[in-house]
């Protein structure tokens with residue numbers, strides 16, 4: 070602005086008086102301020118038509134003579150004459166190196182002297198680091214900023230205190246800020262803002278007051294493995310200044326406040342992962358320590374030993390359940406999937422007329438939604454069980470199990486269910502059989518089986534069992550007078566005159582007639598079926614779509 074006024078005045082003088090030179094002295098140190106990359110206009114007014122006008126960058130770099138730019142920087146420089154009396158120097162794409170003093174001369178006479186300055190955004194040269202302070206300690210925070218025009222530094226408190234005694238108010242100006250820290254455990258941040266006409270920058274400086282550890286949360290989860298062992302995950306979060314170190318101890322060996330020598334340290338950090346037996350009953354201690362103190366929290370893990378080791382419904386609560394909406398009561402695994410749980414695992418379902426029971430959901434195979442009711446893969450669970458066991462189920466949903474005839478009946482009577490049988494032989498070859506219709510009748514009808522609508526690559530061997538009642542070693546319902554197939558074939562199944570499947574038989578028995586059997590698969594007398602899974606999935610709710618139902 071100053072430059073414009075100066076030139077405007079000199080122009081008026083030049084026109085009005087028609088004398089040369091227009092500026093008697095060059096004592097007008099005109100400033101031109103532009104941002105980097107912009108165009109700088111340096112004005113010079115010489116009315117004479119036969120003048121020799123030179124631009125020189127101090128100390129002695131000749132830039133131009135009349136209209137000719139001779140400077141090595143000429144590609145960015147040009148002499149502009151909007152009026153006959155003006156000899157303005159234009160500098161395009163102004164750089165840092167362009168800053169300095171420029172003089173315009175008529176012959177040896179200095180006509181104008183212009184200082185070119187770059188406008189700069191504020192930046193911080195240095196500031197205080199985050200501080201950990203003692204209670205009621207006096208602190209000085211600082212922020213040194215540079216920029217052009219010189220930035221003004223202003224301080225704000227992030228969470229201003231309501232207390233009238235509070236030292237810091239918002240909008241304190243100056244590069245230094247003096248504060249008195251608060252009480253034990255307080256934590257605040259101060260923001261310094263450096264701004265000029267171009268822009269502003271801010272820096273947040275945290276001030277934390279030393280405090281002993283406080284445990285915020287502690288919890289556990291278990292992921293059951295096959296058999297009795299579980300991977301137990303425990304975690305704890307603690308606050309404190311400085312940040313506490315977390316250690317884990319077994320409760321029985323832990324003695325609070327005493328020397329830690331000889332204690333059984335299980336691990337360090339937020340998360341402890343350990344293996345426990347599902348029959349364990351243990352207390353784990355999370356200990357948070359910093360230089361100001363110790364805090365502890367106990368987590369008790371109670372895994373109730375089932376009174377009946379056959380009880381499939383015993384064990385730890387299902388973990389997969391978290392994905393279900395609150396208070397939801399899925400009726401099967403298809404419903405579990407519909408409610409948003411797309412991970413295979415253990416869920417509690419509530420088929421109509423039941424108080425709910427645990428099932429394994431297969432949410433991976435062929436679109437998921439499968440309620441698994443039989444699973445075998447290592448032979449750890451004995452499947453040569455009696456009627457009562459088959460009725461309520463046995464084994465472990467995390468490993469091998471039979472869900473239970475009653476449960477199969479309750480689920481499959483809710484609608485139109487399809488069946489899928491997955492088999493793998495010892496060579497790792499996978500086979501499957503699906504049936505569009507799968508249904509099991511109630512206990513009174515001896516859990517009679519109905520299947521129809523085969524598809525797959527395993528062979529339609531289950532069709533021979535359709536219409537048969539369930540038999541166990543203590544209940545011969547096979548309708549064949551001469552034989553007790555359950556005893557002969559060492560399993561429990563919907564036996565009848567033709568038996569070309571026998572998936573609840575002995576695992577890996579050397580006798581062909583006693584082992585897991587599905588005609589055509591691994592029945593060369595040498596190998597065997599090593600993995601079986603039977604699962605069902607609802608197609609539609611209405612039962613009467615299929616007229617073949619009894």
Ligand SMILES: [Ca+2]
Pocket residue numbers: 545546547548549550551552553554
């Ligand atoms: Ca019989």
